[in-house]
Amino acid sequence: xxxxxxxxxxxxxxxxxxxxxxxxxxxxxxxxxxxxxxxxxxxxxxxxxxxxxxxxxxxxxxxxxxxxxxxxxxxxxxxxxxxxxxxxxxxxxxxxxxxxxxxxxxxxxxxxxxxxxxxxxxxxxxxxxxxxxxxxxxxxxxxxxxxxxxxxxxxxxxxxxxxxxxxxxxxxxxxxxxxxxxxxxxxxxxxxxxxxxxxxxxxxxxxxxxxxxxxxxxxxxxxxxxxxxxxxxxxxxxxxxxxxxxxxxxxxxxxxxxxxxxxxxxxx
Numbered sequence: 001x002x003x004x005x006x007x008x009x010x011x012x013x014x015x016x017x018x019x020x021x022x023x024x025x026x027x028x029x030x031x032x033x034x035x036x037x038x039x040x041x042x043x044x045x046x047x048x049x050x051x052x053x054x055x056x057x058x059x060x061x062x063x064x065x066x067x068x069x070x071x072x073x074x075x076x077x078x079x080x081x082x083x084x085x086x087x088x089x090x091x092x093x094x095x096x097x098x099x100x101x102x103x104x105x106x107x108x109x110x111x112x113x114x115x116x117x118x119x120x121x122x123x124x125x126x127x128x129x130x131x132x133x134x135x136x137x138x139x140x141x142x143x144x145x146x147x148x149x150x151x152x153x154x155x156x157x158x159x160x161x162x163x164x165x166x167x168x169x170x171x172x173x174x175x176x177x178x179x180x181x182x183x184x185x186x187x188x189x190x191x192x193x194x195x196x197x198x199x200x201x202x203x204x205x206x207x208x209x210x211x212x213x214x215x216x217x218x219x220x221x222x223x224x225x226x227x228x229x230x231x232x233x234x235x236x237x238x239x240x241x242x243x244x245x246x247x248x249x250x251x252x253x254x255x256x257x258x259x260x261x262x263x264x265x266x267x268x
Contacts, residue, residue, distance in 0.1 A: 004079025045174030
């Protein structure tokens with residue numbers, strides 16, 4: 001389990017992990033390389049290739065634990081990581097199923113704030129390889145990567161309440177890779193049962209393209225939940241968590257008597 005763009009595990013992934021563990025599953029939740037509690041340089045770089053490898057490494061590590069049945073491992077990801085899970089579900093890696101919550105699809109996304117585009121032009125002209133940008137902006141025309149669905153209010157409030165190591169910062173050199181990732185292209189190639197938990201009111205990662213494609217993909221199931229992108233974590237927690245638990249019960253068969261909740265700090 002890993003979180004979305006710049007988010008850290010204390011932003012309610014711990015709550016999901018606890019719910020999964022109480023349902024009888026071992027749950028391993030970690031921060032992406034270079035974010036939050038995880039090590040790695042450069043910091044705050046959402047390079048998709050590194051984050052995909054992080055999921056692969058976490059899967060391999062978990063499969064080596066004596067208390068885990070290596071044939072019964074599932075992936076869970078939300079937002080940017082939800083899109084990464086879609087891609088991983090199309091690969092030949094040792095997983096039995098996957099859940100992608102309010103996933104980034106790489107298609108149908110909103111136009112970026114105007115201030116962001118102007119700042120990116122300035123950074124390109126200056127050839128600043130170490131340049132950073134705010135992850136969220138309060139203004140539709142401001143400088144920041146995310147604005148829709150009250151992204152600024154949600155991130156800053158949750159950071160103050162429970163995730164003090166979250167940083168409103170993205171390394172530009174890693175952002176370009178994240179911006180060009182197209183999980184929608186991998187959706188029809190999924191090799192394992194894949195559950196998409198989507199919110200029709202989601203303006204940050206609109207689910208429309210996935211709903212169309214999933215209709216013709218036998219291994220993909222879609223569950224709709226109320227609210228916008230960020231409602232899934234709080235007001236819609238039970239609505240988003242319940243279907244994931246049901247999915248894991250249907251597609252994972254545990255050989256372990258007692259589930260444990262592992263909070264793992266990913267190493268470089």
